[in-house]
Amino acid sequence: MMRNDVMKAANDLAPLVERAQAGDRDALEGVVRALQDRLYRLSLRMLGHPEPARDATQEILILVVTQLSTFRGESSVETWAYRVATNHLLRARHQRGRKWNFETLAGDLGQSENEIAADTRALADEQVLEEEVFIGCTQAMLQSLDKSQRIAFVLGALCDLDSSEAAWVLDITEVTFRKRLSRARAALDAFLEQHCGVANPENACRCVNQVNLNVEKGRINPSKLRYPPLPVSSRAAGDEVLETLGDIRKVRRSLEIYRGQPTYRSPEDFANRLRHLLDGTRSFSLS
Secondary structure, eight states, rough: OOHHHHHHHHHHHHHHHHHHHHHHHHHHHHHHHHHHHHHHHHHHHOOSSHHHHHHHHHHHHHHHHHHGGGSSSOOOOOHHHHHHHHHHHHOEEEOSOOOOOOOHHHHOOOOOOOOOOOOHHHOOOOOHHHHHHHHHHHHHHHHHHHHHHHEEEEIIISOOOOOHHHHHHTTSOHHHHHHHHHHHHHHHHHHHHOOOOTOOOSSOOOOOHHHHHHTTTTSSTTHHHHHHHHSSEEESSHHHHTTTTGEEEEEEGHHHHHTOOOEEESSOOOOHHHHHHTOOOOOOOOO
């Protein structure tokens, strides 16, 4: 979402928030529906796996609903929700699967040219398997950053918050935020430049050659892929990235690689679940 679109969305949401704070159930459902996708994307980037990201999103939205009465307009409601979400994600334990660092990730990359196993290709299209590897690998890169740098990169580079907003979300100074963001980008850029064939065509690593290894190690289940089945609001961006696997000079550096990925929607309509929950209560108040 571009900056102007973010500001327009914030303006459109403000009246809903006021009505929700006054006890309007329909308005509260609208607030949750407006926030659920972006909070899911934040959770997915921070946690790296769809299932804990879904669980975290539900927990965050419950916090948003129960704390909405404390919102006083010192920021946009989206920025405020990011603050609620960030506090939760930095405290909560949702780790699933392998804990990554750049050294162990580098050791897996650069497999020699090989053909995807026939039984794997029978279960999933080759291009979809390449995308699974690509997105899984870039998620592992994010997990290799420490939490403070990861959240700075996600908020500043992927959620389009400016330095003052992101610093407010994290309750740190703008100078500290900019330093963390700069270090995160430098670490990701250096790794991509040294190891990734998408970012640097001189590197040996190609996503297609990593498929068999990831299947063998249980990171990819071709009959139940982790990322492509998720609902997306735009496939164009993801397809554009996959096209670069054939012309990898088009994509450079961390910001372009992450922004070029599909824009995932929440896998569950939490707003609808909230509606059913509220329909089962006699009274409703956020105070």
